[in-house]
Amino acid sequence: MHDIFGITPWEFTALAAAALLVGFSKTAVSGANTVSLAIFAAILPARASTGVLLPILICGDILAVLTYRRHAHWPTLWRLFPAVAGGVVLGTVFLALAGDGAVRTSIGAILLLMAAVTLWRRRRAETPEPEETATRAARVKAGSYGVLGGFTTMVANAGGPVMSMYLLSAGFRKLGFLGTSAWFFLIVNSAKVPFSVGLGLIDGRSLLLDACLVAFVVPGALIGKTAVNRINQRLFEQLVIAATILGGLQLLLR
Numbered sequence: 599m600h601d602i603f604g605i606t607p608w609e610f611t612a613l614a615a616a617a618l619l620v621g622f623s624k625t626a627v628s629g630a631n632t633v634s635l636a637i638f639a640a641i642l643p644a645r646a647s648t649g650v651l652l653p654i655l656i657c658g659d660i661l662a663v664l665t666y667r668r669h670a671h672w673p674t675l676w677r678l679f680p681a682v683a684g685g686v687v688l689g690t691v692f693l694a695l696a697g698d699g700a701v702r703t704s705i706g707a708i709l710l711l712m713a714a715v716t717l718w719r720r721r722r723a724e725t726p727e728p729e730e731t732a733t734r735a736a737r738v739k740a741g742s743y744g745v746l747g748g749f750t751t752m753v754a755n756a757g758g759p760v761m762s763m764y765l766l767s768a769g770f771r772k773l774g775f776l777g778t779s780a781w782f783f784l785i786v787n788s789a790k791v792p793f794s795v796g797l798g799l800i801d802g803r804s805l806l807l808d809a810c811l812v813a814f815v816v817p818g819a820l821i822g823k824t825a826v827n828r829i830n831q832r833l834f835e836q837l838v839i840a841a842t843i844l845g846g847l848q849l850l851l852r
Contacts (some may be wrong), residue, residue: 601765602807603650609641610810614745617654617811621818625660625665626826627837628762628779631655632709632845636757644698645768651755651801652816653808656787662780671775674740674768675785681741682786687728690793693753705754708746712763713842724781739764751783752790756849758783759842772826772834 605613616634623630638647693701701745751757761782765775794800829837 617814618818621815624662626822635847660782665775681744681750689752709846
């Protein structure tokens with residue numbers, strides 16, 4: 599195992615735990631995999647870590663879709679995809695030009711900003727808006743979150759918290775949240791593969807490490823599927839926001 603990126607058995611154990619957390623996050627607390635992102639970035643070279651993590655995330659996405667496929671809200675997905683595509687292109691350009699430090703700082707700041715906006719929205723008393731204004735505001739919000747989600751998922755696989763903030767702010771309940779998020783990331787992460795290969799982030803060595811780690815995603819997903827039924831809506835939202843803040847701080851302080 600030491601021959602793959604020079605990692606030690608202890609480091610592989612940490613990566614395996616991070617892979618297990620990916621499975622858990624995909625079926626229970628979306629956004630919690632920012633902790634996995636931080637672990638991968640701490641052990642592997644920062645750019646390489648994104649290429650290794652992507653196939654593991656796709657495995658988790660497949661398990662999440664199999665679990666929650668009936669609960670997706672497709673109008674929300676179609677509203678997001680055009681802006682997300684633009685964000686992925688921007689992220690690809692940024693990743694090709696920026697250093698690791700700039701990437702980590704940018705993503706960490708965005709995650710904390712999204713958490714702050716969501717907390718502010720939850721504390722503010724909701725006031726009814728005229729239908730036309732509400733519809734226009736919804737389009738602007740979907741576009742803004744879509745671009746940010748595409749950008750952050752491309753440069754650091756950190757789109758989960760951004761989209762979690764969007765879905766929470768849109769009032770999604772637990773199963774609708776998980777079903778919509780599952781389909782969103784299966785489609786978007788699969789679409790990122792050619793970009794990652796083109797940037798040299800996915801190669802034979804990264805796939806070999808993925809083959810060793812992917813088995814740990816399955817038990818994590820099973821644990822998450824069991825746990826999600828025991829988590830009430832308020833605690834669910836609190837866990838998502840807490841995971842987002844933790845992930846953002848880890849990226850900024852590393």
